[in-house]
Amino acid sequence: MKNNVLIVGGGPAGLEASSQLQRLGYNVILIERSTALGGHLAKWDRLFPSGVSARETLKSLMGHIEGVKYFTDTEVQSINRLEKSYNVILSNGITVLADAVLMTTGFDLFKASRKEEYGYGIYNRVITNADLEAYFRNGSDPRIDNPKRIGFVHCVGSRDEKAGCRSCSKVCCATAVKQAMEMKQAFPDADVFCFYMDLRLFGRHYEDMYLSAQRDYGIRFIRGRVAEVAENADGSLQVKAEDTVASKPLKASLDLLVLMAGMRPSVSGRRVGDLLEMPVEEDGYFSVKEGIVSGQKSPHPGIFLAGAATGPKTLPDTLADARAAAVMIDQYLSDVFPEAKHYKNLVRELW
Amino acid sequence: MVDFGFGLVPSSRINLDLFDKERYEELASMEPDVRKCMSCGSCTAVCTAGKYSATSLREAIECIHNGQPDKALGMLKSCQFCGKCTMVCPRGINTRHLILSINKTYGEL
Secondary structure, eight states, rough: OOEEEEEEEOHHHHHHHHHHHHHTOEEEEESSSSSSSGGGGOOSETTTTTTTEHHHHHHHHHHOOOEEEEEHHHHHHHHEEEESSEEEEETOOOEEESSSEEEOEEEEEOOOOSGGGGHHHHHHHHEEEEHHHHHHHHOOOTTTTTTEEEEEEEEOOOOOOOGTTOOOOHHHHHHHHHHHHHHHOOTTTOEEEEESOOOEEEEHHHHHHHHHHTTTTTTEEEESSSOOOETOOOTTTEEEEETTTTTTEEEEEEEEEEEEEOOOOOOOHHHHHHHHHHOBBBSSSSSSSSGGGGTTBBBSSTTTEEEGGOOOOOOOHHHHHHHHHHHHHHHHHHHHOOOOOOOOOOOOOOO | OOOOOOOOOOOEEEEEGGOOHHHHHHHHHHHHGGGGGGOOHHHHOSSGGGGTTTOOOOHHHHHHTTTTTTHHHHHHTTOOOOOOHHHTTTTTTOHHHHHHHOOOOOOHH
């Protein structure tokens, strides 16, 4: 008898965990709510810090899920705890007896229109980080018409208690710096301004990226949160902020404003969590069992968590979390089902 | 016109539209490291002239970006070129030379 592992969410965490568990010999069932695997990665163009292609990155993750049964357009309809396992009914009519469940339900992007003072959805030349990635992928967006002055607003829906999002989304500073450089590559004559509160990009290569943005691309970093945006008669934008380094109010006219929408807990992930009565913390992300030392275990036996389901993470964070979850699940199943036999699927892979 | 004895106070607001890009590029071609400043304030903290008069390279660079080059020159006019700021700059900017270049580029204003 092989143990079944159900993985909820087909983004990078779900894909990586599927591949690892499949190779450990488990019977992996991966479900994804939308029509395609890949999660947010499928919508992105290039990734920080080195600018590798998101398409290629996703392709390589997908290349490792051979043998995994996956269902797209599929959600969890009901889930019940049996003695040792979970009885899960899926929206496609299939019932799965899962010996372990891994929640890789990821995140939703903050709805930038909720910050009305920035005018997303009201002013034509205000776009989001996701819109800009779509532009880089598809090469066209009527709102981006050879801009000469471009602003990036960090922390939109992050570090903002009034919007109900106190936490830092971790990836937006690095994304803003990456996108600012990409805009300079696309429009070398443009002036690019980044409005930040703190620059929170740390980790290997990120400081080099920041230095390069300043030295090689001449991007101007202004410490201060954009407070309001207004539209001029010609469609250009007036932006007000305080330069908190100079302690002076500041205004600037811009042709394009990019809002760095932050990460929010996934609504559909929470729906599945509610079926299981899984506790969430004040920030809306799922609680883990014992804090920092058991990062991938939920408080319920046999239910595991990986990726942004437990808070904002970068892609490498997410992949590492997924691999860790695979090991935790392997340990758990070996303890609970000692009679089950699993033979590793050997995949000959050149180093 | 009748003089009522008071005038409009000049705005203290920064207007980024007043930034002189051409002149800044002239400075940057001479002194590319000016782009590397991250406003840490080490230069200002160790400045010997700063003890007696408002002297700050960090603030001068800010003023240039914010379209206030005359203010930037004022921030540097008491500099004695002792070079202490060069020793503490974490980004390795030759700050002493940068001050000379700023004076040269914006000096004839």
